[in-house]
Every structure is written in C-alpha cells, then in structure tokens.
Amino acid sequence: MSNLDQFREVAEAYALGALDAEERAAFEAHLASGCPECEKALAEARWLVSQLAYLAPEAAPSQELKERLLRSVSGEARVVPMAAPKKPAVPFWLWAAVAALVVLAVYSSWQAHDLQKQISGINEQARAEIQKREKLERDLVAFKQEATMRAIVTNPESTRIMLMPSKKDMPTLEAKWHSQLGLVVTGYEVPKLSGNRVLQLWLIPKDRDAKPKPSITFWPEHDGRLAKLIANPPEAMPDVKALAVTEEPAGGSAQPTSTPIWVGAVS
Amino acid sequence: MFLAALTSGDYGRVPPDAALVHRLLQRDVRAFEEIYDRHSRAVYGLVLRILQQAGTAEEVVQDVFLQLWRNAGRYDEQRGPFVPWLLTLARNRALDTLRLKSERQRRREDQTEELPPITTAPEYEKALDEKRRCERVRALMASLTPQQKRAIELAYFEGLSHTEIAAALREPLGTVKSWIRNGLLRLKEGLQATT
Numbered sequence: 147m148s149n150l151d152q153f154r155e156v157a158e159a160y161a162l163g164a165l166d167a168e169e170r171a172a173f174e175a176h177l178a179s180g181c182p183e184c185e186k187a188l189a190e191a192r193w194l195v196s197q198l199a200y201l202a203p204e205a206a207p208s209q210e211l212k213e214r215l216l217r218s219v220s221g222e223a224r225v226v227p228m229a230a231p232k233k234p235a236v237p238f239w240l241w242a243a244v245a246a247l248v249v250l251a252v253y254s255s256w257q258a259h260d261l262q263k264q265i266s267g268i269n270e271q272a273r274a275e276i277q278k279r280e281k282l283e284r285d286l287v288a289f290k291q292e293a294t295m296r297a298i299v300t301n302p303e304s305t306r307i308m309l310m311p312s313k314k315d316m317p318t319l320e321a322k323w324h325s326q327l328g329l330v331v332t333g334y335e336v337p338k339l340s341g342n343r344v345l346q347l348w349l350i351p352k353d354r355d356a357k358p359k360p361s362i363t364f365w366p367e368h369d370g371r372l373a374k375l376i377a378n379p380p381e382a383m384p385d386v387k388a389l390a391v392t393e394e395p396a397g398g399s400a401q402p403t404s405t406p407i408w409v410g411a412v413s
Numbered sequence: 414m415f416l417a418a419l420t421s422g423d424y425g426r427v428p429p430d431a432a433l434v435h436r437l438l439q440r441d442v443r444a445f446e447e448i449y450d451r452h453s454r455a456v457y458g459l460v461l462r463i464l465q466q467a468g469t470a471e472e473v474v475q476d477v478f479l480q481l482w483r484n485a486g487r488y489d490e491q492r493g494p495f496v497p498w499l500l501t502l503a504r505n506r507a508l509d510t511l512r513l514k515s516e517r518q519r520r521r522e523d524q525t526e527e528l529p530p531i532t533t534a535p536e537y538e539k540a541l542d543e544k545r546r547c548e549r550v551r552a553l554m555a556s557l558t559p560q561q562k563r564a565i566e567l568a569y570f571e572g573l574s575h576t577e578i579a580a581a582l583r584e585p586l587g588t589v590k591s592w593i594r595n596g597l598l599r600l601k602e603g604l605q606a607t608t
Contacts, residue, residue, distance in 0.1 A: 158597040159575065159590070163508070164568040166576050194601050196497035198569045199504065200550040202462035204454040211471045212453070216446060219482050223440040 309410035437485035561596030
C-alpha cells in the first residue's frame with residue numbers, strides 16, 4: 147500500500163476525530179503539503195461523519211432556552227447590522243495598489259506644488275534682498291554725498307560763491323567749493339522747470355579763449371529745494387573765473403544753448 | 414420530528430435554510446427564530462446524546478445558536494448544506510465541553526476558528542432524500558456488528574481516539590481501527606447503494 151493510500155484510508159478516522167496525536171499530525175502535514183486526492187477524500191469523509199448525527203434521538207430543549215436566546219439576539223439586533231461578507235469585485239490588493247498610487251500622485255503633486263511654492267518664496271526673498279541691498283547702496287551713496295556736502299559746506303577752507311539770478315523773481319543760489327572735496331550748489335524756492343528741461347552748471351575759465359566747461363545737470367526737488375554735489379569738477383578752482391547755470395534740454399548740452407539764469411564769480 | 418428538522422425540502426414554500434442564514438446577516442430576529450424552531454431539536458438531541466446532562470446541553474445549544482447568530486457570514490451555502498455544518502458545530506462544542514472544562518478551553522469558546530470546516534456532499538448524497546437518508550443511516554448502523562457500532566459511537570459521541578477506544582473496550586488498537594474503518598466504509602457503501 148502506498149503512502150497516499152494509507153493517508154486516504156485515515157481520512158474517515160480523521161474526520162471522526164479518532165486519530166491519535168501522532169497520526170493526526172502526520173495526516174495534517176500531508177494535507178498541508180497539498181494533496182488534492184486526500185482533500186477530496188476528507189471532504190467526503192466529513193460529510194459521512196456528519197450523517198452520524200442522525201443516530202441521536204431528537205429532543206426538545208426547554209422553552210426558557212428559546213426565550214433566553216431570543217432576548218439575547220433581540221438585544222444584539224438593536225446595534226448596527228453586520229455587513230454581509232461579500233467577495234469584492236476588485237481584489238483587495240488591487241484596491242490597495244490603486245489607493246497607494248492615488249496617495250503617491252497626490253503626495254507628488256502636493257510636493258511639486260510645495261516645491262514650487264518654496265522656489266517662489268525663495269525668489270521673492272531674493273528679490274526683496276536685492277531691493278534691500280540696492281536701497282542700502284543708494285542710502286549709502288546718499289549718505290556719503292550728504293556727508294561730503296556737509297563737509298564742503300561747513301569747511302572754512304571752502305570758497306563761497308553766490309550765484310545771482312538774471313531775473314528779479316528768481317532766488318539766489320549758493321555754491322561752496324573746496325579744492326579737494328568738490329563743489330556744492332544749493333538753493334531754495336527754485337521754480338519748476340517746464341517739460342524735459344534741466345539745469346546745467348558751467349564752469350567759465352579765466353582764459354578768455356577757452357569755452358565754458360559743461361558740468362552736471364540737475365533740477366530742483368518738488369518743494370523747490372536744490373542741493374547738488376559735483377565731486378570732481380572738470381576744472382581746478384584757480385582756473386575758473388565764474389560759475390553759470392543755464393536751462394538745457396534733458397541730458398545736458400556740450401555748449402550753453404540759453405542765456406545763463408544764474409552767474410557767480412569765483413573770487 | 415427530528416427528520417423534519419433536518420429536511421429543508423419538507424417545508425414546501427418556506428424559505429430554505431441558506432436564505433434564513435443570509436437574513437441573519439441583516440440581524441433578522443424572526444429568521445433566527447425560524448432557524449431555531451427548525452433545528453433546535455436536532456441540535457439539542459445531538460448535544461444531549463453527547464453530554465448526557467440537560468442543563469449543560471442547553472448551555473451548549475445556546476452557545477451554538479449564538480455563534481450562528483454572530484458568525485452567520487462564516488457559512489457559505491456554495492460549499493455545502495447548512496444542517497451538517499450546524500450539527501458539526503454543535504458536536505464540536507459538545508465534545509469540547511465534555512473533554513475540557515479548564516479555563517483555557519473556556520477562553521477559546523468565542524473564537525471563530527472553532528467553526529467547522531465546510532463539508533462537501535458527494536454526488537450520490539445530493540440525490541438522496543433527507544428523510545430517507547436518516548432512515549438509511551439508522552438502518553445501516555443497525556446492520557453493523559455491535560463492536561463496529563460501539564467503536565464508532567464512542568468516537569462520534571464521546572470524542573475518543575483509537576487508543577482511548579481500545580482501552581475502553583479492552584481490545585487491540587489494530588482491531589479497533591479496523592472496526593471503525595470497516596463500519597464507516599459499510600455506511601458509505603450503503604448510502605451509495607441507496608441511490
């Protein structure tokens with residue numbers, strides 16, 4: 147008799163529960179190894195053994211048992227009904243995979259969005275930093291200019307030059323020129339200029355044959371104030387006879403194109 | 414009648430067992446009551462036969478039906494008829510109670526893995542009328558030798574193993590094995606021959 151026959155023969159005894167521990171373990175190990183013949187034999191043996199229940203005479207349990215049971219189940223029936231176990235149309239692993247993909251997609255999208263947000267934030271921050279730095283640089287330049295202007299104006303070695311207007315209703319401008327620090331032109335209540343016109347400073351050389359030297363262009367503030375520094379005048383102070391200011395087109399001119407509005411002799 | 418309790422087909426237009434079991438999933442108390450009325454006499458008769466004590470038998474029957482109520486989803490009508498499944502559940506519970514009353518065993522009582530495996534009815538069994546099968550089983554058992562019948566009953570109703578039966582009957586182990594095997598084979602062949 148083969149091993150398979152031996153196992154098939156014990157299927158009924160196994161279903162009956164009559165096998166001793168050692169035989170039972172051996173049969174269960176054989177089943178676990180996957181034997182369709184013994185599986186089938188066992189299924190039929192279980193059926194056969196279940197038929198032995200017919201040997202017991204029927205008997206009526208007490209009415210109290212039924213009442214007790216009905217009380218129990220009625221109590222439990224008031225809670226949420228059990229979900230019927232249904233075989234899912236789509237296997238669980240597929241749902242799990244789809245769910246994982248959805249989560250991954252949402253996460254990636256969120257991450258990309260978050261990254262974009264971070265990049266925008268960094269760009270914004272960089273722009274703000276650049277603007278801040280530019281403002282600081284402008285402030286620094288303005289501060290240096292102001293400091294230089296203050297130094298020129300207050301320095302006793304600076305030469306004071308009064309620029310007198312050619313028209314009565316125009317204010318007088320004042321210039322201070324320090325041989326090393328530079329030249330400052332200031333004024334108050336200076337009228338606004340029309341269109342794109344600007345003011346331009348000219349240095350009139352002592353040499354009669356020499357032409358006026360063009361210097362910077364400038365314009366008054368909205369409140370009429372005027373304060374301009376010429377850090378490096380094109381001429382040395384001893385060579386200059388006078389300062390003049392004309393009205394010129396935007397960008398200035400190489401030669402004066404109008405009569406000077408202000409003129410002041412450098413003493 | 415015991416037989417009527419086992420025979421769903423005898424109910425005419427009443428819902429089959431499987432339909433009632435399905436209604437248990439919806440917490441249908443009336444379906445539960447109907448299942449109980451149909452099968453409690455068979456279940457109680459079997460459990461009482463095993464335990465021989467009415468009070469304990471009723472406790473087991475109560476456990477069996479409560480387990481059915483709470484785990485109805487475990488029964489799959491595609492894999493076998495309901496009544497053998499229910500009776501196997503009842504037998505297992507009764508034998509557990511008979512064998513082991515230790516605390517450890519009691520803790521296992523609510524575990525769902527104790528539910529019986531599904532039995533697959535052979536083709537020849539499906540064709541056999543339930544009532545006739547019962548009569549046939551009893552007749553076939555009566556036709557066995559007293560030793561075969563006694564050995565099978567000790568295994569089925571008292572849960573004894575081959576060795577324990579051999580000790581109880583003071584017979585050689587091999588002899589007891591043969592009685593049980595031959596007795597069951599005769600029962601199987603007899604049921605086959607009935608169709």
